[in-house]
Structures are given as structure tokens and as C-alpha cells.
Amino acid sequence: MTAAIDVRGLEKSYGDVQALDGLSLSVEEGEFFGLLGPNGAGKTTFINVLVGLVRASGGEASVFGYDVVEDYREVRDRIGLAPQEYNVDRFFPIQEVLEHKAGYHGFDRATARERAREALEMVDIADKADARFHQLSGGMKRRFMLARALVSGPELLILDEPTAGVDVQLRHDLWEIIEKMNAAGTTILLTTHYIEEAERLCDRVAILDQGRKVEVATPDELTQRGTDTLDIGLGDPPATAPQIDRDGVVSARMDGDRLLVTARGGSGLVPDVLRELEAEGYTVTDLDIRRASLEEVFVDMTRTAEGQA
Numbered sequence: 001m002t003a004a005i006d007v008r009g010l011e012k013s014y015g016d017v018q019a020l021d022g023l024s025l026s027v028e029e030g031e032f033f034g035l036l037g038p039n040g041a042g043k044t045t046f047i048n049v050l051v052g053l054v055r056a057s058g059g060e061a062s063v064f065g066y067d068v069v070e071d072y073r074e075v076r077d078r079i080g081l082a083p084q085e086y087n088v089d090r091f092f093p094i095q096e097v098l099e100h101k102a103g104y105h106g107f108d109r110a111t112a113r114e115r116a117r118e119a120l121e122m123v124d125i126a127d128k129a130d131a132r133f134h135q136l137s138g139g140m141k142r143r144f145m146l147a148r149a150l151v152s153g154p155e156l157l158i159l160d161e162p163t164a165g166v167d168v169q170l171r172h173d174l175w176e177i178i179e180k181m182n183a184a185g186t187t188i189l190l191t192t193h194y195i196e197e198a199e200r201l202c203d204r205v206a207i208l209d210q211g212r213k214v215e216v217a218t219p220d221e222l223t224q225r226g227t228d229t230l231d232i233g234l235g236d237p238p239a240t241a242p243q244i245d246r247d248g249v250v251s252a253r254m255d256g257d258r259l260l261v262t263a264r265g266g267s268g269l270v271p272d273v274l275r276e277l278e279a280e281g282y283t284v285t286d287l288d289i290r291r292a293s294l295e296e297v298f299v300d301m302t303r304t305a306e307g308q309a
């Protein structure tokens with residue numbers, strides 16, 4: 001099967017800044033794929049290479065098997081992009097902006113009008129069809145950006161921080177629309193700084209840092225790489241933490257009368273840890289497990305970039 005996105009050794013430099021530094025990545029057709037990375041990691045540059053706004057300095061990139069440079073037109077017709085920056089024509093009502101966009105992708109006038117109307121309905125701003133973009137509220141602008149991305153019926157929807165700065169309700173509304181598109185077969189590439197968003201929506205995520213891929217995995221797989229904390233109540237708490245000799249245990253310390261054990265795959269270790277404590281004569285009164293979050297794992301993996309944004 002042809003990949004929806006396939007890039008090999010992608011390079012892009014701006015003067016001294018190496019925005020993409022040998023990035024290789026493949027996204028399958030129908031996938032919901034997340035791009036995570038600190039500010040300046042190269043996410044937007046990568047997207048811009050795919051849509052033909054930026055010319056890579058090295059490497060190859062294709063979308064559904066079409067080269068992003070040589071088959072520019074084929075690629076552009078298959079992608080719907082909601083960019084981070086608003087770049088919407090102020091002079092036309094939003095319904096017309098969408099009609100122009102559909103027309104650009106080859107739909108005749110009547111079909112373009114119909115598609116524009118459907119796209120506005122899909123994001124729930126059909127009542128604003130005659131408004132100009134700058135007359136919309138912040139939330140409506142986000143909705144409109146999504147409508148414009150999907151009006152041409154793209155096979156690949158690229159969303160660059162689609163929910164930045166929106167309230168919780170709108171975020172959930174936007175998620176629902178995007179999930180519907182994905183369920184109907186559209187491949188989604190999403191960049192976000194909301195880890196919860198990636199965790200909730202994405203089949204797989206790539207973590208980028210300094211123009212390179214640090215990791216690609218499912219959110220679950222990544223979470224399992226973090227350390228969980230076993231917070232254990234002991235009946236007659238000792239002053240220093242008991243020694244726990246088990247693979248996976250990273251540390252053990254007392255915090256007041258609680259024993260805190262950090263471990264990889266912590267919940268799987270619980271029976272062993274409890275058995276060992278009981279064998280050493282301790283009484284366990286209660287136990288709480290705090291799972292590693294994707295956020296912690298992400299911060300750990302991209303720590304090198306801290307403070308550079």
C-alpha cells in the first residue's frame with residue numbers, strides 16, 4: 001500500500017538554522033498521526049515542505065506516492081491544510097472564500113457552492129456565511145480554518161495546532177469533527193502542544209526535536225516508557241526505605257509514612273513488590289499507583305531543547 005506521507009532524509013536550513021536535519025517519516029493511509037515537539041522543532045517547516053510552500057534543501061518527500069516538487073499539483077489536490085497562521089482573504093464573505101477554494105481544486109461553480117455550504121455546516125457556522133473572516137470571533141475563525149481545509153474533500157488533512165487558544169467546549173467540538181473525518185477514511189496529520197490532544201486522538205505520534213525524529217510510537221507505547229510511582233502506606237513505617245531488589249525498580253524512598261517506589265511498568269511489579277515487603281515483615285495498609293503521563297515522557301525525550309524556544 002502507498003504511504004499517505006513518505007519522507008526520507010529531509011533537510012531544510014535557513015542560514016545557520018537547520019530546521020529539518022535528515023528527517024525520515026512515514027504515515028500510513030487512514031492513520032491519525034500526531035507531530036509533537038517543542039517550539040522550533042521543525043513541525044511547521046515539515047508541513048510547508050509537504051504542501052509546497054517551502055523547498056527542501058535535501059532529501060525526498062511524497063504524498064500518496066506523488067513527489068511534492070515534481071507532482072506539485074497532484075499533491076496539492078489531495079491535501080487540505082489548516083495552517084497555524086491565519087491567511088484568509090478579508091474582502092469576501094467566508095462562503096465565497098470557500099467557493100473559490102473549491103473552484104481552485106477543480107469543482108464547477110454549482111458544486112463549489114454546495115461544498116462551501118456543507119463545509120460551513122460541518123463546522124457549525126453556516127449562519128455566518130455572509131460574514132467576512134475578520135468579523136468572526138476567535139473560536140469561529142478556528143472553525144472556519146477547518147472548513148477551508150476540508151472543503152475540497154482532501155484525502156490528507158493537515159492541521160497545524162488547530163485548537164491553539166480555544167476553550168474546552170470548542171476543542172471538543174473540533175475533535176469530534178476531525179475524528180469523524182478520520183473515521184470516514186481521511187488521513188490526518190496533526191501538530192499540537194496539547195499532549196492530551198495527541199493522546200486522545202492519535203494512532204501514532206512522532207516526537208521531533210531540532211529537526212530530527214526522536215521517536216515514533218503509539219501514545220500507549222510512549223507512556224509505558226515512563227516511570228510509574230507506587231505510593232505505598234506501611235503499618236509501622238521505617239525511617240529509611242526498605243531495599244527492593246526487582247528489575248524495573250528505579251528508586252525507593254520514604255516520604256513521611258509513605259513508601260514511594262518509582263518503577264518502569266509499575267503496575268506489573270505490584271505483586272512482587274508487595275510480596276517482598278511482606279517477606280521483610282512490613283504490613284502494607286494501602287496502595288496507590290500514579291501512571292507516567294505522555295507529557296512526562298515527552299518532556300524527558302526533548303529535554304535537550306529546553307530553553308531554546
Ligand SMILES: Nc1ncnc2c1ncn2[C@@H]1O[C@H](COP(=O)(O)OP(=O)(O)OP(=O)(O)O)[C@@H](O)[C@H]1O
Nearest residue numbers: 014017018019037038039040041042043044045046
Ligand atoms: N522563514 C524562515 N526563516 C528563517 N528561519 C525560519 C523560517 N521558518 C522557520 N525558521 C526556523 O526554523 C526552525 C523550525 O521552525 P518551525 O516553525 O518549523 O518549528 P515548529 O516546530 O513548527 O515550532 P512551533 O511549535 O513554535 O510552531 C526555527 O528555529 C525557526 O526559527
